[in-house]
Amino acid sequence: MASATFLSTLSLANKNYLLLTPTHAYAKGYTNNFRVSNLPSIVVRKEGSVRSQGFVAMQEKGGSTLSDDSRTKTPHVLTVAGSDSGAGAGIQADLKACAARRVYCSTVITALTAQNTVGVQGVSNVPEDFVAQQLKSVLSDMQVDVVKTGMLPSVGIVKTLCKTLREFPVHALVVDPVMVSTSGDVLAGPSILSTFLEELLPMADIITPNLKEASALLNGMQLETVDDMRSAARLLHNMGPKNVLVKGGDLPDSSDAVDILYNGHNFYELRSPRIRTRNTHGTGCSLASSIAAEVAKGYPMLSAVKVAKRFVETALDYSKEIDIGNGPQGPFDHLLRLKSHSQACHRQQTFDPSDLFLYAVTDSRMNKRWGRSIIDAVKAAIDGGATIIQLREKDAETKDFMESAKACLRICHLHGVPLLINDRVDVAIACDADGVHVGQSDMPARVARTLLGPEKIIGVSCKTPEQAEQAWVDGADYIGCGGVYPTNTKENNITVGLNGLKTVCMASKLPVVAIGGIGVSNARAVMEICASNLKGVAVVSALFDRECVQTETRKLHEVLLGSNIGST
Ligand SMILES: Cc1ncc(COP(=O)(O)OP(=O)(O)O)c(N)n1
Numbered sequence: 123m124a125s126a127t128f129l130s131t132l133s134l135a136n137k138n139y140l141l142l143t144p145t146h147a148y149a150k151g152y153t154n155n156f157r158v159s160n161l162p163s164i165v166v167r168k169e170g171s172v173r174s175q176g177f178v179a180m181q182e183k184g185g186s187t188l189s190d191d192s193r194t195k196t197p198h199v200l201t202v203a204g205s206d207s208g209a210g211a212g213i214q215a216d217l218k219a220c221a222a223r224r225v226y227c228s229t230v231i232t233a234l235t236a237q238n239t240v241g242v243q244g245v246s247n248v249p250e251d252f253v254a255q256q257l258k259s260v261l262s263d264m265q266v267d268v269v270k271t272g273m274l275p276s277v278g279i280v281k282t283l284c285k286t287l288r289e290f291p292v293h294a295l296v297v298d299p300v301m302v303s304t305s306g307d308v309l310a311g312p313s314i315l316s317t318f319l320e321e322l323l324p325m326a327d328i329i330t331p332n333l334k335e336a337s338a339l340l341n342g343m344q345l346e347t348v349d350d351m352r353s354a355a356r357l358l359h360n361m362g363p364k365n366v367l368v369k370g371g372d373l374p375d376s377s378d379a380v381d382i383l384y385n386g387h388n389f390y391e392l393r394s395p396r397i398r399t400r401n402t403h404g405t406g407c408s409l410a411s412s413i414a415a416e417v418a419k420g421y422p423m424l425s426a427v428k429v430a431k432r433f434v435e436t437a438l439d440y441s442k443e444i445d446i447g448n449g450p451q452g453p454f455d456h457l458l459r460l461k462s463h464s465q466a467c468h469r470q471q472t473f474d475p476s477d478l479f480l481y482a483v484t485d486s487r488m489n490k491r492w493g494r495s496i497i498d499a500v501k502a503a504i505d506g507g508a509t510i511i512q513l514r515e516k517d518a519e520t521k522d523f524m525e526s527a528k529a530c531l532r533i534c535h536l537h538g539v540p541l542l543i544n545d546r547v548d549v550a551i552a553c554d555a556d557g558v559h560v561g562q563s564d565m566p567a568r569v570a571r572t573l574l575g576p577e578k579i580i581g582v583s584c585k586t587p588e589q590a591e592q593a594w595v596d597g598a599d600y601i602g603c604g605g606v607y608p609t610n611t612k613e614n615n616i617t618v619g620l621n622g623l624k625t626v627c628m629a630s631k632l633p634v635v636a637i638g639g640i641g642v643s644n645a646r647a648v649m650e651i652c653a654s655n656l657k658g659v660a661v662v663s664a665l666f667d668r669e670c671v672q673t674e675t676r677k678l679h680e681v682l683l684g685s686n687i688g689s690t
């Protein structure tokens with residue numbers, strides 16, 4: 123959109139600075155490091171920094187920034203669209219898609235719709251001058267990279283938008299020509315077609331019509347085949363947008379979802395298996411926002427479209443079983459978080475320290491030695507009374523580990539027992555385990571927390587009060603302290619003894635589980651150090667390097683119950 127004009131060289135304190143428009147800065151790849159915005163006024167700061175709305179100031183020699191701060195530019199999409207009260211489409215979908223794609227999203231609301239999974243029950247347009255006011259508020263201040271449009275319900279609103287964009291040019295304009303909702307309700311009538319065609323489309327970097335919208339823009343042209351889609355893309359391209367993505371989701375008799383992208387030179391046929399799901403409400407808005415998000419990050423259009431399409435497919439696939447509303451089309455989960463929540467309804471939502479009571483830690487070598495699968499080992503431990511399971515599969519191939527972790531997770535959840543993964547945060551995320559256990563040389567707990575989110579359980583191995591303090595600061599839920607006694611299970615492991623355990627318990631703000639050389643003969647002595655936050659024992663060989671895991675677990679359970687400590 124914005125012209126790539128090199129503006130001028132400015133002399134300040136005997137240094138030369140280039141003033142660049144946003145587009146120029148993008149073209150030069152500067153925008154990852156420099157703030158870019160749109161107002162045509164230039165601000166000269168006391169300390170010699172130059173920043174303007176609309177121009178990025180660069181020091182010509184040496185390449186160091188003139189910016190008055192070291193902030194990097196946050197990719198920013200402004201969506202100009204209607205609100206969907208059901209939050210499946212419109213502004214709400216755009217916000218979720220941008221959040222999922224890690225891009226900031228501001229919003230200019232053009233209309234309010236009363237809408238659910240059944241359809242659209244009412245529409246109230248926002249007055250044009252208030253749309254203009256919202257646009258100006260955001261564009262004059264917030265360094266928008268890409269504007270994405272959705273529902274533009276009146277000629278006046280389309281004209282207002284085009285006028286404002288001429289005043290405040292942005293890097294790119296993504297136009298989703300929303301006319302009819304997925305439920306078949308009209309969201310923008312034929313009266314706006316000519317303004318769309320004459321004013322908005324020529325400004326667009328990409329337009330993303332579905333078959334119905336492409337047909338409406340092309341005077342009712344019939345679109346039934348992929349060849350028709352190509353013809354439509356070419357005709358629409360002639361109307362001015364730099365790229366046209368004709369979405370073939372409604373194409374009859376196609377087992378694939380086929381979209382055609384045309385940039386005036388090449389056609390790209392983007393195919394993927396069609397995802398059979400009821401939960402497709404908001405797919406178009408989300409795709410356009412995701413394209414906008416990728417373009418805002420600086421990716422070229424073809425990559426942006428491919429990444430956006432893959433993202434929407436992943437979210438649709440993830441959301442197949444989500445059950446919201448009674449109508450024919452449900453929303454989907456952009457953030458890929460709702461399913462684990464609904465699946466998690468059989469187990470505790472938050473970490474319960476008493477789960478540490480009898481903590482069974484698997485060992486691939488021991489299970490191999492005794493000829494049992496990890497799944498059988500986990501079942502037996504649960505049957506014997508284990509209250510939490512950790513998969514510590516040091517020798518497993520990643521793919522096998524994931525498969526067995528998923529199977530173990532099903533068993534654990536059937537019994538309300540949490541399942542943690544040792545070391546491998548990636549595996550924990552991939553199989554949606556309940557959490558991880560990490561040691562001092564594994565991924566730091568604070569990084570694991572960022573990756574896993576607030577709800578997952580994180581345990582950290584600690585031998586000292588300082589490590590226990592750090593685990594708490596990092597957002598861990600519990601600490602594992604040991605080896606309490608010498609062990610053959612972990613090589614070169616320093617033994618802390620009962621005294622070391624007690625010292626760590628006293629210092630720890632988190633619940634503690636003791637580990638290392640613990641079994642039926644000494645579990646009671648461990649629990650009798652009488653630290654109120656010592657909640658249980660974690661055991662490997664005393665359970666799994668034995669013929670009958672269930673029997674050994676049951677025996678240990680009885681001993682722990684007899685110690686009468688930590689079980690509440
Ligand atoms: C409950 C519990 N506590 C400590 C450990 C040991 O973890 P770490 O120090 O990372 O050593 P490895 O188990 O990875 O060899 C644990 N696994 N569980």
Ligand SMILES: Cc1ncsc1CCOP(=O)(O)O
Pocket residue numbers: 604605606608609610611612615637638639640660661662663664
């Ligand atoms: C993993 C680990 N961390 C500290 S000691 C230990 C091994 C515990 O195994 P075992 O219960 O067989 O002594």
Ligand SMILES: [Mg+2]
Pocket residue numbers: 544545559560561564
């Ligand atoms: Mg580890």
